Amino acid sequence: MPLNIACFGQPGSYTYEAMKSYFAGKNISPAYGSHFEDVVQAVATRQARYGVLPIENSSTGGITDVYDLIHRYDCCVVGEKYVKVEHCLLTLPGTKLEDIREVYSHPQGLNQCRSYLKHHGEWQLHPYFSTSQSAEQVQKMEDPHIAAIANKTAADMYGLDVLVEHINDNTMNYTRFFIIAADMEQSPEADKITLVLTTQHRPGALYHVLGYFFYNGMNMTHLESRPLKGRPFEYFFHIDVMGNLRNPATSRVLRNLAEHCNYFKILGNYVSDQGGNVDEIRRHRG
Ligand SMILES: O=C(O)C(=O)C[C@]1(C(=O)O)C=C[C@@H](O)C=C1
Structure with a gap:
């Protein structure tokens, strides 16, 4: 049985390239969506097992609509792929x-x-x-x-x-893509965690959150803030940290952190894209 994949754009889009590369060697049956929401909806309603969407670009930053949609439709992140974008x-x-x-x-x-x-x-x-x-x-x-x-x-x-x-x-123009699913997947090799939280509305709250990662030696690789609907100047923080939830020390840190947040949700724990692209970006940074 082929894997049903919802992919943004159509054949020839950068998302298509990300899908091809992530699912290389697998029997897939792609369906294409012209809007990010089409892809997230197909996954949330289980018409597609996985969805592929751009999430951040090395030049223009986070693709904020996608963060909001993944969260709104209660989807999980099960993988990532970097693609070099040469327009x-x-x-x-x-x-x-x-x-x-x-x-x-x-x-x-x-x-x-x-x-x-x-x-x-x-x-x-x-x-x-x-x-x-x-x-x-x-x-x-x-x-x-x-x-x-x-x-x-x-x-x-x-x-x-x-x-x-x-x-x-x-x-050095790279786009990072998320592979999303309706359910969480756990792999012993998973080394990256994506989570979303809201802090208590008081001075230093975010500093406190970041301190949890710093003092526990967890490498935070991404932080994106998104406005909370109906709560002016309050934010959701989307965070990526390196780690595996099966590691008792990692899950303890996250449990402690969750107790200090108004809202806390783990969106996924997956294998980071350690491909040539990421190495190239790091080499370039020096
Ligand atoms: O339009 C496409 O080909 C896409 O896959 C979308 C998209 C994006 O939304 O970021 C993906 C990669 C590039 O950054 C430009 C466009």
Whole structure:
């Protein structure tokens, strides 16, 4: 039986690449969603066993809608994948740079190419569903004045030319993707924990939370704050720390921490992506 996977975008999107790479060698049956919510909903209603979504980018930061959706639909994080994002300007075959008047891409794609696009201030920018759907749109419209920002896979899939390569502002442009599921999964090799909490509304509350990790030697790799609905200037904190919940010391620290929070939920404990990409990012940092 193939694994039903809900994937954001469509074939050729960066999320598609993340899915291919994470599930390499597995028998999968993907279904695509144009909105992040489609993917989370498919997983929450168990139409799909797993979902794949972008969660943070090394240039533009956290993809905050996805944090909110995972939490709202009560989904769990069961894996992660980093993908190097190398944007290109794609056009109909034969189009020249001076022909272009409009550019389609996912809002993240447009954001990650801001400097390049500034040099072409006359272009009209269209935020679109995903990079791959933008490429398909250029193919469908058959208008040589229209280009898309997407990757080379999308160029091949939708019969477009790669007019300009490497147009992202940051050459080390990586996106991290979450693999989500309706239920928690536990593996002895899991080494990363994603959790969400709200602190008590008093001075130093977050300092106190961070201190738990620091004094117990737990490496915090990500912190993202999201506003609490209906509670102005109060926040959910989404946190990633390295560790395995089966380790008694780790679970004790988290239990103690939970007692000091107004809300505390572990979203997942999974194997971190220790692939070449992560090593490359670290090497670059020096
Ligand atoms: O549009 C796509 O191809 C996506 O997979 C979405 C997405 C994102 O939302 O961050 C994924 C990676 C890149 O950062 C740009 C776009």
